[in-house]
Amino acid sequence: EDQVTQSPEALRLQEGESSSLNCSYTVSGLRGLFWYRQDPGKGPEFLFTLYSAGEEKEKERLKATLTKKESFLHITAPKPEDSATYLCAVQAGWDTDKLIFGTGTRLQVFP
């Protein structure tokens, strides 16, 4: 069964303290891995798509990387406005477009 596991469940960082979020996956043929940010009471906001092992993408203080078994979201020198839940999702196989999500990592960055 296709599965996505995110860790840690929650992370508290001081402003400027860099860290990484983990997304491990088990799928029968990865078509794409997606990172989203979700603020309380809002819909997920698209961040990145990764397609193949070794691929990296960056946006401001965020950098996403992909291996054959997991993806990391690195946050460099975070600010309080980076506080949110970060969701990882996979698209598996070529006969479906559905996303399979993990349960997310709740990030709090305090001044």
Add this chain to the structure above:
Amino acid sequence: DTGVSQDPRHKITKRGQNVTFRCDPISEHNRLYWYRQTLGQGPEFLTYFQNEAQLEKSRLLSDRFSAERPKGSFSTLEIQRTEQGDSAMYLCASSEKLLVGGEQFFGPGTRLTVL
């Protein structure tokens, strides 16, 4: 373009009542998706359309749930005889149909509370 819109944003209903939600996708997107999200969980896939054709429906989806996209533009999700377990955020997303990529962009969601 204002992104994906959903209406209503909040709905409170009594158990046993029927409810209907609407989703308007990004105008050039031909794929439309429905997900459900409960507190502390990631979104769970319900169903998706390409234009007006419903291509996939989750096996976990009760027969009380039905979705339509009659003209290939907006979509409606109806829940009949609501139960307290239906309380959740219902999310709609849209994307372009691409061989590779086709990122899904989400709307703000409709929060359903069943009393």
